[in-house]
Amino acid sequence: LKRLGLDIPVAVMVTDLLDIHASWQDCGAALYLAPTAEAGRQMVSFGCPAEAVHALGLPVADDFRMGDGSGEDMARLRAELGLDSERPVVLVSGGGEGSGPLEPAARIIVRTLPHSQVVVACGRNERLRRSLSTKGLPVRVLGFVNNMARWMHASDVVVAKAGALTVAEAVAARRPLLVMSALPGQEKGNLRFVLESGIGAYAPPGPALVRALRLLKEQDFRPAVGGITLARQEQ
Numbered sequence: 001l002k003r004l005g006l007d008i009p010v011a012v013m014v015t016d017l018l019d020i021h022a023s024w025q026d027c028g029a030a031l032y033l034a035p036t037a038e039a040g041r042q043m044v045s046f047g048c049p050a051e052a053v054h055a056l057g058l059p060v061a062d063d064f065r066m067g068d069g070s071g072e073d074m075a076r077l078r079a080e081l082g083l084d085s086e087r088p089v090v091l092v093s094g095g096g097e098g099s100g101p102l103e104p105a106a107r108i109i110v111r112t113l114p115h116s117q118v119v120v121a122c123g124r125n126e127r128l129r130r131s132l133s134t135k136g137l138p139v140r141v142l143g144f145v146n147n148m149a150r151w152m153h154a155s156d157v158v159v160a161k162a163g164a165l166t167v168a169e170a171v172a173a174r175r176p177l178l179v180m181s182a183l184p185g186q187e188k189g190n191l192r193f194v195l196e197s198g199i200g201a202y203a204p205p206g207p208a209l210v211r212a213l214r215l216l217k218e219q220d221f222r223p224a225v226g227g228i229t230l231a232r233q234e235q
Helices: 037-045 071-080 102-110 125-134 147-154 164-172 186-195 206-217 229-234
Strands: 011-013 030-036 053-054 091-092 119-120 139-142 157-161 177-181 200-202
Touching: 011 102, 030 037, 030 206, 037 053, 091 147, 091 206, 102 119, 102 206, 119 147, 147 164, 147 200, 157 164, 157 206, 164 177, 164 186, 177 206, 186 200, 186 206
Parallel strands: 011 030, 030 053, 091 119, 091 157, 119 139, 157 177, 177 200
Antiparallel strands: none
């Protein structure tokens, strides 16, 4: 805009929850919307005007907050998605790009909760989607979907990487969250936010994921606040 000589205000929506990636550190915008107070303070420390920084949370589609959580609502939704209403559902998500250890996580879930229905959302990762579809695993494989809110509401637990938007969506949908991986840098900060807030647990594929899944099963997938924090030991 500067090169074009256009005087158009720019608003920036920062998506990193705690540790801000360098790509956000340009202080020439008119407005900065931060997902957390700590993220807002970091933006100010980078030199952004304090009066232009506002910590308002992450925007999440209304669909993630819909649903009354009743058994009838869940049964109806699962039927519409082709799922068994009587068996627990575990959603494994790698975000829009389908990154993270989705296949190892799916294999562990199948072994640990053999009665469950495992749904793996591969996003735009077509290579992974095709590979999982031919492995013979008893899982439901999805590509990129536009109705992730419905899949979250149909699930009992979400297993995902520490993408900020996925974290926010799981919180809005009121689903237990198990973080299976976090990229070095900003996603480590997202994981720290999950653990410090008590909204989920770190459960990488391996013993930690097995323990977290068994604990959730014992709690009928309805843990009390902080009820899945036993897996924090693996951080």
